[in-house]
Amino acid sequence: xxxxxxxxxxxxxxxxxxxxxxxxxxxxxxxxxxxxxxxxxxxxxxxxxxxxxxxxxxxxxxxxxxxxxxxxxxxxxxxxxxxxxxxxxxxxxxxxxxxxxxxxxxxxxxxxxxxxxxxxxxxxxxxxxxxxxxxxxxxxxxxxxxxxxxxxxxxxxxxxxxxxxxxxxxxxxxxxxxxxxxxxxxxxxxxxxxxxxxxxxxxxxxxxxxxxxxxxxxxxxx
Amino acid sequence: xxxxxxxxxxxxxxxxxxxxxxxxxxxxxxxxxxxxxxxxxxxxxxxxxxxxxxxxxxxxxxxxxxxxxxxxxxxxxxxxxxxxxxxxxxxxxxxxxxxxxxxxxxxxxxxxxxxxxxxxxxxxxxxxxxxxxxxxxxxxxxxxxxxxxxxxxxxxxxxxxxxxxxxxxxxxxxxxxxxxxxxxxxxxxxxxxxxxxxxxxxxxxxxxxxxxxxxxxxxxxxxxxxxxxxxxxxxxxxxxxxxxxxxxxxxxxxxxxxxxxxxxxxxxxxxxxxxxxxxxxxxxxxxxxxxxxxxxxxxxxxxxxxxxxxxxxxxxxxxxxxxxxxxxxxxxxxxxxxxxxxxxxxxxxxxxxxxxxxxxxxxxxxxxxxxxxxxxxxxxxxxxxxxxxxxxxxxxxxxxxxxxxxxxxxxxxxxxxxxxxxxxxxxxxxxxxxxxxxxxxxxxxxxxxxxxxxxxxxxxxxxxxxxxxxxxxxxxxxxxxxxxxxxxxxxxxxxxxxxxxxxxxxxxxxxxxxxxxxxxxxxxxxxxxxxxxxxxxxxxxxxxxxxxxxxxxxxxxxxxxxx
Numbered sequence: 202x203x204x205x206x207x208x209x210x211x212x213x214x215x216x217x218x219x220x221x222x223x224x225x226x227x228x229x230x231x232x233x234x235x236x237x238x239x240x241x242x243x244x245x246x247x248x249x250x251x252x253x254x255x256x257x258x259x260x261x262x263x264x265x266x267x268x269x270x271x272x273x274x275x276x277x278x279x280x281x282x283x284x285x286x287x288x289x290x291x292x293x294x295x296x297x298x299x300x301x302x303x304x305x306x307x308x309x310x311x312x313x314x315x316x317x318x319x320x321x322x323x324x325x326x327x328x329x330x331x332x333x334x335x336x337x338x339x340x341x342x343x344x345x346x347x348x349x350x351x352x353x354x355x356x357x358x359x360x361x362x363x364x365x366x367x368x369x370x371x372x373x374x375x376x377x378x379x380x381x382x383x384x385x386x387x388x389x390x391x392x393x394x395x396x397x398x399x400x401x402x403x404x405x406x407x408x409x410x411x412x413x414x415x416x417x418x419x420x421x422x423x
Numbered sequence: 424x425x426x427x428x429x430x431x432x433x434x435x436x437x438x439x440x441x442x443x444x445x446x447x448x449x450x451x452x453x454x455x456x457x458x459x460x461x462x463x464x465x466x467x468x469x470x471x472x473x474x475x476x477x478x479x480x481x482x483x484x485x486x487x488x489x490x491x492x493x494x495x496x497x498x499x500x501x502x503x504x505x506x507x508x509x510x511x512x513x514x515x516x517x518x519x520x521x522x523x524x525x526x527x528x529x530x531x532x533x534x535x536x537x538x539x540x541x542x543x544x545x546x547x548x549x550x551x552x553x554x555x556x557x558x559x560x561x562x563x564x565x566x567x568x569x570x571x572x573x574x575x576x577x578x579x580x581x582x583x584x585x586x587x588x589x590x591x592x593x594x595x596x597x598x599x600x601x602x603x604x605x606x607x608x609x610x611x612x613x614x615x616x617x618x619x620x621x622x623x624x625x626x627x628x629x630x631x632x633x634x635x636x637x638x639x640x641x642x643x644x645x646x647x648x649x650x651x652x653x654x655x656x657x658x659x660x661x662x663x664x665x666x667x668x669x670x671x672x673x674x675x676x677x678x679x680x681x682x683x684x685x686x687x688x689x690x691x692x693x694x695x696x697x698x699x700x701x702x703x704x705x706x707x708x709x710x711x712x713x714x715x716x717x718x719x720x721x722x723x724x725x726x727x728x729x730x731x732x733x734x735x736x737x738x739x740x741x742x743x744x745x746x747x748x749x750x751x752x753x754x755x756x757x758x759x760x761x762x763x764x765x766x767x768x769x770x771x772x773x774x775x776x777x778x779x780x781x782x783x784x785x786x787x788x789x790x791x792x793x794x795x796x797x798x799x800x801x802x803x804x805x806x807x808x809x810x811x812x813x814x815x816x817x818x819x820x821x822x823x824x825x826x827x828x829x830x831x832x833x834x835x836x837x838x839x840x841x842x843x844x845x846x847x848x849x850x851x852x853x854x855x856x857x858x859x860x861x862x863x864x865x866x867x868x869x870x871x872x873x874x875x876x877x878x879x880x881x882x883x884x885x886x887x888x889x890x891x892x893x894x895x896x897x898x899x900x901x902x903x904x905x906x907x908x909x910x911x912x913x914x915x916x917x918x919x920x921x922x923x924x925x926x927x928x929x930x931x932x933x934x935x936x937x938x939x940x941x942x943x944x945x946x947x948x949x950x951x952x953x954x955x956x957x958x959x960x961x962x963x964x965x966x967x968x969x970x971x972x973x974x975x976x977x978x979x980x981x982x983x984x985x986x
Contacts, residue, residue, distance in 0.1 A: 297847050301868040302861055321840035353874020354867055358884040405920070406879065419977065420881060420922035420937045 203227070203335065206253065209234040210241040210260045210279060211295070216319070220259055220295070223324050227331060238264055238279040239271040245283050245290070254287055257334070259327070262296040262303070277303075280311050291334050293317060295327055299348045308341070308349075315340040318348075355404045357422060360386070364397055366423045369414045374398075472505050477745055479505075492529075496522050496539055503546050512550045519543045519550075541567050541576050548583055557587040578607050578616055585623055594630045601627055615655065618646040622659055629666040636666060657686045657695050664702050676706055804849055812842045852906055858898040862890050869902065870923060873909040880909075881922040889925065892986040893932060897964045901934070901982075904960050907953045908936050908980060915947070916940025916978060927986070936980040943972050 207229050211217050217234050224232045233255075235241035241260075248254045262276035273279055280292055292313040298304075299318050307313050315330035317323065317340075326342040333340035341349065357365075363386075367377045374391050381389035388394075398410060407413035417423050479498045486495035499522035506515035523543050529536045544563040551560035564584040567576060585600035605620040625640030640663050647655035660683035667676035680703055687695035704712045816838040820827055827834045851872075857865045863885060874880040890898060905923065912921050918940030926933045948954055948970065961968045966984025 297850070299872065300865075301871065302857065302864050320843060321836060348868065348871060351867055351871040353878070353880055354871045355879055355881045356867070356884050357881060362883065404879070405881075416920060416939070417881075419939055420920055421924065421935050421979065422881060422883070422922055 204229050204256045204331075206231040206248070206255050207233070207257045207259065208241060208244060208248075208255045210236075210238065210258065210276070212236045212261065212264045216261075219324055220327065223327060224259075224331075227328070236264075237267055238273040238275070241279055242273060242282050245287060249287055255290060257291045257293065257331070258283060259293050259295050262294060262298050277307065277311060280307075280313060284311065293327065293330050293334060293340075295319060295323070299344055301348050301351060304341070304345050304349050308339075316345045317342045318344040320344060361397060361401060362423065364394065365401070365414065365417050368398070368410060369418065369423055472509055473745065476502060476505055492525055493535070496525050496536075499525070500539060500542055500546075503543065507546060507550060512554055516547055516550050519547045523547075537570070537572070540570060541572055541580075544570075545580070545583070548587075552583075552587055552590070557591045560584075560587045574607060574611050575613065575616070578604050578611060578620065581607070582616075582620060582623060585627070589623070589627055589630075592630075594627050598624070598627045598631060598633075614646050614650055615652060618643040618650070618652070618655055618659075621646070622655075622662060626662040626665065629662075629669065637663075640666065653686060653690055657683050657690075660686070661698055661702060664706075668702065668705055673706060676702075680706065801849070801853070805846075808845050808849065809842055812838070812845065816842070848910075852903075852910075856899050856902050858895045862898055863887075866902065866905070869905060870909070873913055873921075877919060878913070879920050881920060883924050883926075885925050889927065892930070894986075897984065897986075900960050900964045901932075901984075904957050904982065905934075905936075907957045907960075911951065911953050912938050912940065912978075915943070915951075918977070930986050931983055932986050934980075934982040936982075937977060939977045942974045942976050943970070943978050944974050945972060948972060 204224075207224055209217055209220050209224075209232065211220065211234065217236075221232050221234065233244065235244055241258075245255060245258070258280070260276050260280055264274060264276065266274055273282065276294065276296065280294070283290060284292070293315040294307055294313050295317050297319045304316055307316060314334045317326045317330045322342075326344075330340040330342070347353065364377065367380060372380065374394050377394055378389050378391045381387070381394075388397075398413075402408070402410065402413050405413050405416050407416055414423075479502050483495045483498040483502065486492070486498065499518055503515045503518040503522065506512075506518055523540065526536055526540050526543070544566045548560045548563040548567075551557065551563065561584055564580045564587070567580040568584070572580065581600045581604035585597045585604060588594075588597035588600060601620060601624040605617070605624050608617040608620045611617075621639050622643035625636050625638075625643060628634075628636035628639060640659060644656065644659040644663070647659055660679045664676045664679040664683065667673070667679065680699060683695070684699045684703075687699050701716060704716050816835065819838070820835065867882070870880040870882055893901075909921070912918055916938050918938035921938040921940075922936070924935045926935070943951075943954075954970075958968060961982065961984070964984050966982060968983075969981045971979035971981075
């Protein structure tokens with residue numbers, strides 16, 4: 202599906218230019234833009250009233266505060282308001298914001314269709330997002346995905362810590378299993394212990410268990 | 424040590440001065456009391472008496488409020504005596520009664536309180552006698568007699584009581600008192616008192632037609648003669664004359680009257696003269712003269728009464744006058760004080776307003792300064808981190824445009840991307856921090872944003888309520904601290920792993936940071952602006968931080984602060 206009418210809510214002139222150019226490239230004739238949240242909201246409202254609604258909104262999150270904001274000062278507020286009056290509008294968030302919390306809340310609570318972080322490949326990713334949304338698919342750019350999954354962070358839980366400690370103490374997997382059983386801690390089968398250790402090695406990019414133990418010991422984790 | 428010695432010396436000097444001034448004050452008080460006693464005793468003018476009275480009354484009130492009852496009583500006694508001298512008999516009576524009531528508070532009976540009690544009762548007795556209220560006078564003399572007085576006081580009281588009874592013409596009772604007084608006066612062995620008792624005994628016996636009357640009066644006269652006690656001698660003569668007038672022995676009577684007249688003239692004492700002449704008239708037994716004498720006595724009694732009441736009025740008037748003056752002075756003082764307080768209040772108000780504005784402008788200035796500092800800091804950061812990169816890229820393009828623009832200009836794009844990321848990081852480092860329930864997520868997101876495909880960040884899972892007891896401010900500071908550490912890690916360490924562990928011991932939050940990078944040397948550390956920022960932030964939350972610096976062996980930091 203291609204779009205005939207798209208609104209760009211963005212306060213930065215050069216980005217507006219880039220985005221409008223990209224949309225024209227994709228064959229959208231009617232591209233309008235707005236630099237203030239409340240102005241964008243009014244445009245959507247008017248289009249709806251004229252029975253010629255926008256099909257897609259490309260929206261930034263951070264706006265320069267202005268007197269025209271009329272109490273609406275962030276992309277989140279704008280999108281929430283628009284989704285309320287026109288639930289079928291597709292929304293692509295296009296922003297520098299890459300905080301996990303914010304991405305999560307936009308995707309889960311406000312239910313935007315796509316989330317693209319600005320950056321070197323920003324416009325390329327926007328292109329992909331428009332294509333995906335056109336096919337009724339949700340899309341998050343790789344940067345946002347990384348932020349969402351927090352794959353750069355390894356969170357050790359108490360069980361894993363204990364496991365590492367026991368391995369470092371020189372216990373074999375069978376002995377660890379017995380020890381955990383005696384303390385009523387599960388999972389305690391040799392199989393699951395091996396699984397956990399392998400996952401940990403992966404997480405720490407360690408080829409062998411001794412390398413893993415050396416690493417976690419050096420980092421003061423055990 | 425030196426200072427304490429000096430301060431001790433100063434204290435001593437101060438204390439001595441204080442003591443001295445205190446003593447001087449006490450001295451002064453005593454002196455002025457004595458001065459007024461003497462003023463009262465010398466009885467120069469009524470004004471002096473009133474001055475003394477006023478002073479003593481103030482002192483008495485002061486004594487009472489200070490709980491110095493004994494001095495109050497002494498002063499009251501003096502007041503009563505002055506009042507009696509001024510013929511303010513009723514007032515004197517009231518004062519004496521008040522003093523007696525105060526005296527009753529003393530359970531123990533030492534010589535001072537006893538003397539005071541006797542003196543007061545005596546004073547009241549005299550007043551009643553002058554007022555002609557003999558029964559009341561007798562009651563007070565009885566008070567003295569039953570109150571274990573000294574022998575002299577006892578005899579005096581008996582004499583006075585006897586006189587009151589005699590005036591009432593209760594001669595038998597008078598005789599009884601005089602007899603006891605006489606026998607006791609013999610023990611006392613005071614000739615003046617013996618003579619008085621014996622003389623009184625004699626005249627009373629004379630009234631009762633007792634045979635010993637004449638002998639007693641003559642014996643008393645002899646004693647008084649030997650003492651050359653003129654007042655006593657004339658009294659004796661008058662009594663003897665009266666004795667003979669009663670018995671109608673005119674020759675004897677006029678013999679003693681002439682002698683009395685002689686002494687009265689010699690002493691030039693009008694009271695005695697009056698007494699002598701009065702008896703002389705009785706002797707002449709002329710009805711007209713006697714009537715004249717009776718009328719005269721009535722007139723003088725009236726006159727006396729009038730004078731009494733006039734004295735009382737005069738006294739009240741003078742006192743009121745003085746009081747008014749005093750009140751004026753007090754009012755004036757109060758007014759001055761009032762004005763003083765008003766000035767003080769106004770001054771304080773002005774001071775308050777001034778300091779308010781000064782503080783306000785100071786606060787404003789500080790706030791502005793803070794804003795300027797922050798702005799300067801940010802602009803410096805932008806210049807250092809972005810400006811330099813842009814400049815570097817520009818110079819690269821100028822010097823070698825072909826190689827940079829190879830492969831669709833990927834090198835230029837990468838350079839620009841770096842600059843963009845830095846700009847975004849600066850913006851992020853100044854953005855708002857979520858410190859509520861999602862603070863742990865915020866921290867994880869922070870760690871994640873500093874991780875990459877080549878650098879993994881490790882942390883431990885924490886309990887949901889880990890951050891509940893930590894204040895918002897400390898959470899914010901901690902976030903910035905971690906941000907600085909991680910920025911440092913990303914810029915300089917070349918680490919592939921960094922660990923940030925959160926633990927809690929009792930109320931202490933402990934954060935351990937470690938990486939496997941190239942480590943930091945002391946020189947690096949000194950030059951590193953970010954790490955010194957960390958130190959100042961730790962100071963701000965009253966925490967402490969330890970850096971472990973070993974070249975080529977990673978970088979370790981431990982942060983501790985109270986939640």
